[in-house]
Amino acid sequence: MPRIIAISNQKGGVGKTTTAVNLAAALATAEKTVLLVDLDPQGNASSGLGIDKSSARPTSYDVLMGAVPALDALHATELKHLHVVPANTDLIGAEVELASSDGREVRLRQALVPARDRFDFILVDCPPSLGFLTLNALTAADSVLIPLQCEYYALEGLGELTRTLGLVQQRLNPALVREGILLTMFDPRNRLSHQVVAEVRRHFGAEVFETMIPRNVRLGEAPSYGRPIMLYDVRSSGATSYLHLAKELLSRRRAS
Amino acid sequence: MPRIIAISNQKGGVGKTTTAVNLAAALATAEKTVLLVDLDPQGNASSGLGIDKSSARPTSYDVLMGAVPALDALHATELKHLHVVPANTDLIGAEVELASSDGREVRLRQALVPARDRFDFILVDCPPSLGFLTLNALTAADSVLIPLQCEYYALEGLGELTRTLGLVQQRLNPALVREGILLTMFDPRNRLSHQVVAEVRRHFGAEVFETMIPRNVRLGEAPSYGRPIMLYDVRSSGATSYLHLAKELLSRRRAS
Ligand SMILES: Nc1ncnc2c1ncn2[C@@H]1O[C@H](COP(=O)(O)OP(=O)(O)OP(=O)(O)O)[C@@H](O)[C@H]1O
Ligand SMILES: Nc1ncnc2c1ncn2[C@@H]1O[C@H](COP(=O)(O)OP(=O)(O)OP(=O)(O)O)[C@@H](O)[C@H]1O
Ligand SMILES: [Mg+2]
Numbered sequence: 001m002p003r004i005i006a007i008s009n010q011k012g013g014v015g016k017t018t019t020a021v022n023l024a025a026a027l028a029t030a031e032k033t034v035l036l037v038d039l040d041p042q043g044n045a046s047s048g049l050g051i052d053k054s055s056a057r058p059t060s061y062d063v064l065m066g067a068v069p070a071l072d073a074l075h076a077t078e079l080k081h082l083h084v085v086p087a088n089t090d091l092i093g094a095e096v097e098l099a100s101s102d103g104r105e106v107r108l109r110q111a112l113v114p115a116r117d118r119f120d121f122i123l124v125d126c127p128p129s130l131g132f133l134t135l136n137a138l139t140a141a142d143s144v145l146i147p148l149q150c151e152y153y154a155l156e157g158l159g160e161l162t163r164t165l166g167l168v169q170q171r172l173n174p175a176l177v178r179e180g181i182l183l184t185m186f187d188p189r190n191r192l193s194h195q196v197v198a199e200v201r202r203h204f205g206a207e208v209f210e211t212m213i214p215r216n217v218r219l220g221e222a223p224s225y226g227r228p229i230m231l232y233d234v235r236s237s238g239a240t241s242y243l244h245l246a247k248e249l250l251s252r253r254r255a256s
Numbered sequence: 257m258p259r260i261i262a263i264s265n266q267k268g269g270v271g272k273t274t275t276a277v278n279l280a281a282a283l284a285t286a287e288k289t290v291l292l293v294d295l296d297p298q299g300n301a302s303s304g305l306g307i308d309k310s311s312a313r314p315t316s317y318d319v320l321m322g323a324v325p326a327l328d329a330l331h332a333t334e335l336k337h338l339h340v341v342p343a344n345t346d347l348i349g350a351e352v353e354l355a356s357s358d359g360r361e362v363r364l365r366q367a368l369v370p371a372r373d374r375f376d377f378i379l380v381d382c383p384p385s386l387g388f389l390t391l392n393a394l395t396a397a398d399s400v401l402i403p404l405q406c407e408y409y410a411l412e413g414l415g416e417l418t419r420t421l422g423l424v425q426q427r428l429n430p431a432l433v434r435e436g437i438l439l440t441m442f443d444p445r446n447r448l449s450h451q452v453v454a455e456v457r458r459h460f461g462a463e464v465f466e467t468m469i470p471r472n473v474r475l476g477e478a479p480s481y482g483r484p485i486m487l488y489d490v491r492s493s494g495a496t497s498y499l500h501l502a503k504e505l506l507s508r509r510r511a512s
């Protein structure tokens with residue numbers, strides 16, 4: 001059963017962090033043990049889970065550089081079964097510092113080996129690019145979950161992402177599979193939303209999760225309180241949809 | 257009078273491309289001659305103006321590598337006074353190819369010297385990062401316009417962006433000034449939107465444009481027709497707000 005899932009899409013603002021935080025929390029409320037690795041120097045997933053980025057140590061930078069084993073970089077959250085390896089802007093330096101070292105793309109993969117047995121799921125939040133940090137996540141991962149905003153520009157980027165995943169499978173991680181495409185910020189009042197959904201389901205069929213995440217202002221409010229949606233407003237459509245997503249992910253796992 | 261404006265924010269999905277395309281078009285309808293340089297490998301600004309990225313040549317990659325002068329890479333748009341230097345995924349290779357060459361951050365600045373006298377404004381759309389491509393844009397620019405989505409995570413990233421701008425001013429482009437912060441995707445029904453606006457205006461005062469861009473579905477639809485908002489739906493709140501922004505930008509220029 002694959003354990004490490006990268007949450008990736010180079011298009012910005014499509015809901016990567018919102019999905020990483022809330023899917024991790026939903027799995028944790030379903031009694032799964034979950035680790036969320038924040039691999040974005042913006043550190044949004046860290047603050048979205050209430051971590052104080054200015055003081056939290058060690059971070060994913062220390063883990064990537066091999067200074068600290070992953071299991072020594074776990075930070076607790078309000079959910080018993082959810083831990084996080086936080087990020088801050090130190091991560092920006094990692095690419096330059098590792099530029100000349102061999103096997104720089106497999107750093108995270110190696111660092112997470114001891115963590116695999118401790119957790120049911122390890123989710124990795126990626127920055128909006130296909131560079132060094134994202135390549136580390138895709139090389140460490142068993143599968144990749146692609147959040148896709150129901151907008152035109154987001155659709156445009158899917159081809160490039162699929163090409164990159166093919167290259168990663170060829171050269172760095174032949175076992176990498178696609179966990180699925182998750183449609184986010186769906187607005188039923190908006191014709192464009194429906195058009196994007198129809199086009200993605202036509203092209204990618206069963207690879208697209210049944211569950212869609214609706215546009216829900218509560219999902220935007222929760223991070224300002226440092227809490228996942230289940231702890232901020234469990235009755236919201238945002239919370240319900242991420243709980244559905246967790247169920248769908250778990251039932252797909254049993255089936256495969 | 258500064259002529260080159262970089263549109264930058266490392267946070268993804270905040271409206272950089274939507275602002276670059278529609279501010280450029282609004283200035284062009286005000287009879288200003290405008291060049292939009294697409295410096296994002298996603299090439300969203302290019303397709304947002306109807307350019308076929310799979311075939312358009314030369315591109316911003318050719319200009320950055322010095323293979324083609326900027327004035328030989330102009331592509332016409334539906335607006336007489338608006339030209340674009342398009343982008344495609346070739347741009348991803350530029351950073352690696354220029355890795356060991358001196359003065360790699362001033363490539364765009366040098367390439368745009370002959371273009372300065374041909375246009376009233378040159379806008380540069382940046383990718384969601386503070387890496388090589390964005391540094392080229394910030395080094396070439398006279399000023400930087402920062403689109404800021406009315407959301408919590410977008411607010412978090414502002415400190416990092418301000419720090420980076422300080423470094424660019426110290427080391428690469430002492431003349432760089434802040435054109436202003438533009439609040440985008442403002443939703444008056446949403447308490448979080450109002451909170452973010454109040455916080456940004458309190459912190460940054462007169463640096464924040466009076467004009468705010470409302471959330472308007474027509475802005476999301478226009479790119480799927482390859483047209484700026486003025487040509488897609490000139491009566492929409494999206495079109496009105498970008499026309500206001502162009503007026504405000506021009507009147508600020510006269511005042512300074
Ligand atoms: N379903 C939703 N409904 C409403 N708001 C949402 C939803 N999903 C995400 N958001 C908000 O939209 C913004 C973008 O989402 P998020 O930051 O998760 O995207 P991202 O892909 O991680 O961005 P980046 O590319 O910068 O990493 C955030 O402010 C978030 O709170
Ligand atoms: N004011 C607005 N109202 C509604 N939708 C908008 C608005 N501004 C932008 N959008 C839509 O939101 C999405 C994000 O905007 P856009 O792509 O311009 O952001 P960006 O900062 O350029 O993203 P990236 O970080 O990927 O370059 C796009 O699908 C766009 O069509
Ligand atoms: Mg994110």
Ligand SMILES: [Mg+2]
Pocket residue numbers: 272273274296300382383
């Ligand atoms: Mg963009």
